[in-house]
Amino acid sequence: MKSVLLAPLDPVHDNAIKLLKRKLSEAGYEAVSMPPGTSAEEVVQRALVMQPDAILVSRTLGYKVAETLSHLVDLADAAGIHDRTRLGVGGMAITKEIGAELGFDGCFVGDLKIQEVIDFIENRAASSAVSASEGSARVKPDITAPYSYKFYDAGIERSLQQVTGQILDWVGNKTTDGIERAKVRAEMLECDAAERDSHANPQAREALLKRYIALCDPEIQAFYTQGQLPSGVRWLGKSEIERVPGLFEGGHEPFTSLRHTQSKPLFFSQYGTGCPVMDVVHIKVAEAWGIDGVFHFDPSWNAQREGLLEGYLTHEHDGTILTLENLKFIRHFMEPYTLWNVRGHRGLNTPETQVLGHAAGADLFKINIPYGGTAGGTDPERLTVDGVYSLMLAAQYGIPFDIPGNDELSGVPPYKTFAGLLVMMALGLRLGARPIPKPLLCYSPYMTINGRMDDNMIDMNLAKLAVWRDIVDTPLWPGEPVGFMTHTPDRVQSSMQTALHATLAATMGVDAVTIASSDEAYSKGPISAQARVDTLRAVRDELRFQGSIQATLSSAAELIKEEIHEKIGETLEAIAQRGDFVASIYEGMMGNQEDGLYPGRTGRGTVRNGA
Amino acid sequence: MKKALDSIVDAIDIETFFACRSEDEAKELAEALAGELNLPHGDIVFLEHKGWGARVRIRSYIHRPGDHYRWLENEEEK
Numbered sequence: 001m002k003s004v005l006l007a008p009l010d011p012v013h014d015n016a017i018k019l020l021k022r023k024l025s026e027a028g029y030e031a032v033s034m035p036p037g038t039s040a041e042e043v044v045q046r047a048l049v050m051q052p053d054a055i056l057v058s059r060t061l062g063y064k065v066a067e068t069l070s071h072l073v074d075l076a077d078a079a080g081i082h083d084r085t086r087l088g089v090g091g092m093a094i095t096k097e098i099g100a101e102l103g104f105d106g107c108f109v110g111d112l113k114i115q116e117v118i119d120f121i122e123n124r125a126a127s128s129a130v131s132a133s134e135g136s137a138r139v140k141p142d143i144t145a146p147y148s149y150k151f152y153d154a155g156i157e158r159s160l161q162q163v164t165g166q167i168l169d170w171v172g173n174k175t176t177d178g179i180e181r182a183k184v185r186a187e188m189l190e191c192d193a194a195e196r197d198s199h200a201n202p203q204a205r206e207a208l209l210k211r212y213i214a215l216c217d218p219e220i221q222a223f224y225t226q227g228q229l230p231s232g233v234r235w236l237g238k239s240e241i242e243r244v245p246g247l248f249e250g251g252h253e254p255f256t257s258l259r260h261t262q263s264k265p266l267f268f269s270q271y272g273t274g275c276p277v278m279d280v281v282h283i284k285v286a287e288a289w290g291i292d293g294v295f296h297f298d299p300s301w302n303a304q305r306e307g308l309l310e311g312y313l314t315h316e317h318d319g320t321i322l323t324l325e326n327l328k329f330i331r332h333f334m335e336p337y338t339l340w341n342v343r344g345h346r347g348l349n350t351p352e353t354q355v356l357g358h359a360a361g362a363d364l365f366k367i368n369i370p371y372g373g374t375a376g377g378t379d380p381e382r383l384t385v386d387g388v389y390s391l392m393l394a395a396q397y398g399i400p401f402d403i404p405g406n407d408e409l410s411g412v413p414p415y416k417t418f419a420g421l422l423v424m425m426a427l428g429l430r431l432g433a434r435p436i437p438k439p440l441l442c443y444s445p446y447m448t449i450n451g452r453m454d455d456n457m458i459d460m461n462l463a464k465l466a467v468w469r470d471i472v473d474t475p476l477w478p479g480e481p482v483g484f485m486t487h488t489p490d491r492v493q494s495s496m497q498t499a500l501h502a503t504l505a506a507t508m509g510v511d512a513v514t515i516a517s518s519d520e521a522y523s524k525g526p527i528s529a530q531a532r533v534d535t536l537r538a539v540r541d542e543l544r545f546q547g548s549i550q551a552t553l554s555s556a557a558e559l560i561k562e563e564i565h566e567k568i569g570e571t572l573e574a575i576a577q578r579g580d581f582v583a584s585i586y587e588g589m590m591g592n593q594e595d596g597l598y599p600g601r602t603g604r605g606t607v608r609n610g611a
Numbered sequence: 612m613k614k615a616l617d618s619i620v621d622a623i624d625i626e627t628f629f630a631c632r633s634e635d636e637a638k639e640l641a642e643a644l645a646g647e648l649n650l651p652h653g654d655i656v657f658l659e660h661k662g663w664g665a666r667v668r669i670r671s672y673i674h675r676p677g678d679h680y681r682w683l684e685n686e687e688e689k
Contacts, residue, residue, distance in 0.1 A: 232677075234677070240679070240683060243683050243684075244683070247682075247683070273621075273676035274676040274677050275676035275677045275678075277680065277683065278620075278621065278674075278676040278677075278680075281620055285620075314676070314677045315677050316675055316676060316677035316678070317677075488657070489656050489657040489668075490657045490659070490668075491656075491657070491668065522656050522670075524654055524656075525622065525654065525670065525672055525675075526621065526622075526672070526675060526676050528620075528621050528622035528624070528670070529620040529621055529622075530622070530624065
């Protein structure tokens with residue numbers, strides 16, 4: 001057994017020494033500690049008797065630091081101890097520079113990392129190197145893997161069987177320009193792959209591009225035929241692209257999870273600054289501060305035009321332009337273990353987004369027909385046809401898809417939103433895809449108008465998570481982001497609300513959580529890098545605060561849960577009886593104009609029968 | 612010598628507390644401060660006045676997404 005002598009060279013402070021003694025003892029070392037106020041002479045005298053493998057001293061107070069510590073090193077050298085014993089130093093008053101200058105073999109600054117100390121005692125590679133290698137060996141978790149999707153509510157399951165059957169019958173062989181473009185794009189990607197393998201067929205590629213252009217809106221056609229960029233868009237320069245790797249020379253900070261003692265949930269945040277270079281920097285910031293995954297947000301006009309652009313493109317508006325080159329560029333700089341979601345749940349390019357996302361290495365998709373087919377979104381008929389095709393692609397690629405429930409933000413009550421999520425879940429399962437519903441933890445108009453959160457925000461949010469456990473064995477991923485409509489531009493308040501909602505979800509054992517930045521409620525400019533750090537730090541601390549605490553529903557929360565459950569069943573039964581899913585969206589069965597929701601209009605009248 | 616402002620990824624936030632009589636006065640002070648510090652297009656992100664003073668956060672974007680970022684340029688290009 002190796003032995004370690006621990007001594008506080010400080011008149012008062014010995015917390016770190018006590019903590020080290022416990023941790024080293026637990027790790028199987030013989031750890032002997034001395035009391036506060038120990039002198040350098042007393043340390044050396046004890047070491048001569050004990051002959052430890054290492055001496056670790058600490059110093060918290062800032063005066064006479066160099067004098068006290070160098071005296072110890074001199075004495076240890078003179079007594080011949082330093083020849084066989086490693087000398088380490090740590091504490092609030094210590095910097096790496098001081099430790100090295102004074103002749104210590106090791107210097108520990110910041111939070112105690114016991115593995116680093118053990119590596120020092122064992123005289124082996126520094127813990128940062130070990131952590132880095134552990135980081136690169138991290139495996140991406142499959143959020144859906146532990147779940148069977150078994151339904152516990154037979155009535156709901158029966159209604160969903162009927163509704164999904166009706167949807168697939170209705171879709172039949174219908175098609176859209178969006179689906180046809182996705183097919184052409186997939187062929188173009190095959191052509192590009194053949195070219196890389198020296199089997200180029202430029203004529204075939206050109207013919208495909210012509211077919212693609214014919215399926216696009218005039219503005220997108222002008223890009224391909226005349227090189228015209230949409231307003232405000234510019235090409236990224238070659239030098240801009242080539243310099244990005246230089247920003248990250250020296251490797252990546254070892255991953256430090258936000259989680260304290262639990263293995264769940266994973267934490268996600270969105271990016272989409274408008275510029276792929278800025279996105280990369282923001283993603284690296286989020287990774288360094290502990291994010292597990294990120295979402296690609298595209299501009300709203302991307303969703304409202306038929307056709308996507310190509311190349312490295314940037315612009316000064318929200319949302320980063322969805323091109324294969326932009327996606328690959330951004331993916332390239334992510335750590336291998338960072339999960340990546342490319343959303344395509346609402347626009348006219350939904351199927352092609354899945355094709356490009358898959359080609360660029362996406363781990364997750366985002367598809368929700370009822371949500372994407374309402375408010376400022378796509379016509380429900382169009383999105384139902386495109387959405388079913390997209391689910392088939394998700395199944396074909398083996399990529400799970402998440403289903404955001406953000407229609408609650410318009411004022412839709414949770415049970416209607418959840419009915420929509422369940423339809424999407426059942427539809428995805430029927431097509432062989434793996435769904436992840438995302439109940440939104442928020443202070444929505446429905447809650448404020450109906451006084452459902454007048455007393456507290458816990459009962460309703462817990463009930464909204466717990467109800468899923470009674471219905472189906474499914475992963476749960478509250479988003480999008482949690483705490484929506486609780487945030488203000490005050491970064492302290494905003495970070496706190498994010499942390500409270502995220503960790504409340506964690507107490508329910510959810511699988512993942514989407515968090516905002518502290519700029520969530522600031523609407524006059526892009527999200528700043530520091531705003532991302534704010535909420536990641538807040539969530540980390542709140543998780544540390546609560547540890548492995550699990551939530552228990554109050555009697556009020558139980559009642560809310562039962563109410564939501566019952567109304568979900570009624571809503572799904574009514575949709576099944578209506579016998580026409582698209583009509584049920586138009587008619588507001590999953591959210592009507594009184595709730596604040598109305599059918600989307602983009603792409604109306606663009607569905608046609610396929611060959 | 613590298614300019615610190617050039618290394619700011621996107622935004623600079625100034626947080627402070629003004630001794631002032633009203634929210635309007637706080638706004639004027641915030642705008643004046645942004646000017647005194649030569650911060651381009653200073654914007655008030657958050658301002659809360661209570662009693663005799665105001666907590667305020669002022670933001671200025673040094674680099675907006677889509678700009679040419681000086682933190683990405685070589686020294687001679689700046």
